[in-house]
Amino acid sequence: MTGTEILDWISVILLLLGAALSFAAGVGLVRFPDLLSRMHTAAKPQVMGLVLISVGLGLRLFPDPRVGFLFLVVLFQILTVPVASHIAARVAYRTGRVRRDLIGVDELEEQLEPR
Amino acid sequence: MTPPSVIPKRSPLDLRIGRRIINLPTLLTLTVVWMLLFGELSLTMALGGVLVGTLIMLVFPLPTVSLGLRLHPVGLAVFLGHFIVDLVVSSARVVAQSFARRPPRSSILAIPLRTRSDLLLTITAICVSVIPGSVIVEVRSGTFTLFVHMLGTDVDAAEDARRKVFALEERVARAFGTREEIERVEAGGDT
Numbered sequence: 001m002t003g004t005e006i007l008d009w010i011s012v013i014l015l016l017l018g019a020a021l022s023f024a025a026g027v028g029l030v031r032f033p034d035l036l037s038r039m040h041t042a043a044k045p046q047v048m049g050l051v052l053i054s055v056g057l058g059l060r061l062f063p064d065p066r067v068g069f070l071f072l073v074v075l076f077q078i079l080t081v082p083v084a085s086h087i088a089a090r091v092a093y094r095t096g097r098v099r100r101d102l103i104g105v106d107e108l109e110e111q112l113e114p115r
Numbered sequence: 116m117t118p119p120s121v122i123p124k125r126s127p128l129d130l131r132i133g134r135r136i137i138n139l140p141t142l143l144t145l146t147v148v149w150m151l152l153f154g155e156l157s158l159t160m161a162l163g164g165v166l167v168g169t170l171i172m173l174v175f176p177l178p179t180v181s182l183g184l185r186l187h188p189v190g191l192a193v194f195l196g197h198f199i200v201d202l203v204v205s206s207a208r209v210v211a212q213s214f215a216r217r218p219p220r221s222s223i224l225a226i227p228l229r230t231r232s233d234l235l236l237t238i239t240a241i242c243v244s245v246i247p248g249s250v251i252v253e254v255r256s257g258t259f260t261l262f263v264h265m266l267g268t269d270v271d272a273a274e275d276a277r278r279k280v281f282a283l284e285e286r287v288a289r290a291f292g293t294r295e296e297i298e299r300v301e302a303g304g305d306t
Binding site: 079104 | 148150151152154203210212219221223254266268
């Protein structure tokens with residue numbers, strides 16, 4: 001096998017893994033009971049899937065300087081997903097869209113002033 | 116607790132045009148991003164980046180903040196290594212939980228961080244989402260407290276989860292913090 005062939009195979013594997021993870025994230029989105037749990041699928045398998053797909057693509061494109069674009073995609077995904085999910089969680093929590101029966105300890109409730 | 120200093124020192128890397136300030140490191144970052152976006156290494160691209168960066172900073176001026184960012188190569192390597200491992204482990208866990216038969220129980224924990232730097236607070240808050248099992252729900256920047264939703268963590272596992280966030284904070288401080296912040300985080304830790 002030549003060098004490029006090996007690289008091609010690695011990138012195929014990474015692309016498939018990334019796609020599988022994104023699929024799993026979709027399953028989690030459907031199956032988890034409330035918004036707070038669903039956020040975990042957006043924050044982890046989804047980001048990981050995107051990272052794998054980008055690395056797989058990057059390996060095939062490699063000498064092409066457009067690889068830098070993929071790097072930016074991953075960087076901003078990692079930076080912005082937590083911010084977005086934090087806002088969603090905040091709103092969900094304050095409007096009571098939380099499954100209380102699934103929560104063991106809640107140290108936020110004590111600290112929020114009643115309104 | 117002492118509030119962080121609000122008034123930053125005048126940086127020697129600032130270029131002043133009238134009342135607007137152009138921060139040179141920011142300009143450099145914007146130029147690099149511009150060139151990455153177009154995927155082209157050329158002088159025209161670089162000049163275009165400088166031009167657009169300057170325009171952005173003139174049109175959308177931001178309040179100057181004292182960043183207090185230091186990069187420690189060793190700490191940064193440890194931090195990045197942990198980050199990648201954590202991302203893999205936590206993805207695997209969430210996938211397992213989403214195929215599990217019963218919905219996982221969870222907790223919301225208040226975690227008072229020891230750092231007093233806005234930058235370290237922000238980086239820690241972002242990375243909490245990558246630690247296995249946790250997602251950020253609310254940030255109190257006044258008291259530097261993170262409220263974290265821990266998936267699959269019931270009452271008994273809460274302390275363990277808390278310790279993980281503190282360990283993350285320490286890694287973040289060792290990678291990006293000033294000496295003062297590293298000492299503060301180490302001294303305040305009872306973990």
